[in-house]
Amino acid sequence: VQLQASGGGLVQPGGSLTLSCTASGVTLDAHAIGWFRQAPGKERERVSAIVLAAGLTYYSDSVKGRFTISRDSAKNAVYLRMTNLRPDDTAVYFCAGAPWADPTAFPYEYDYWGQGTQVTVSS
Numbered sequence: 386v387q388l389q390a391s392g393g394g395l396v397q398p399g400g401s402l403t404l405s406c407t408a409s410g411v412t413l414d415a416h417a418i419g420w421f422r423q424a425p426g427k428e429r430e431r432v433s434a435i436v437l438a439a440g441l442t443y444y445s446d447s448v449k450g451r452f453t454i455s456r457d458s459a460k461n462a463v464y465l466r467m468t469n470l471r472p473d474d475t476a477v478y479f480c481a482g483a484p485w486a487d488p489t490a491f492p493y494e495y496d497y498w499g500q501g502t503q504v505t506v507s508s
Contacts (some may be wrong), residue, residue: 386410388499404465406480417485418463422476439488470506477501
């Protein structure tokens, strides 16, 4: 099982980016996918998650209203649309997955982790 995060880059404050998390070796239907980020000197933070079987979504307070998580079943991928980006969104972003079917909660731990993609918000 491999997860690959992509789509990062350099963007100006107020700009947008869409990150992609593509899976191979597993079909994501009965999974939860989380997006995490880690900035230098800071702890890893979960910013969004989705339980794919139920469409249940989670957003941290720091990104709520600005980020949107979605899926494309045909492409076996999950996306994180990030808008109104701020300098404090600068971090390496990771996607992670876990087999999960509980429609009312999110996993505490994730089994698969992709390599990160750098997002830099700067003028």
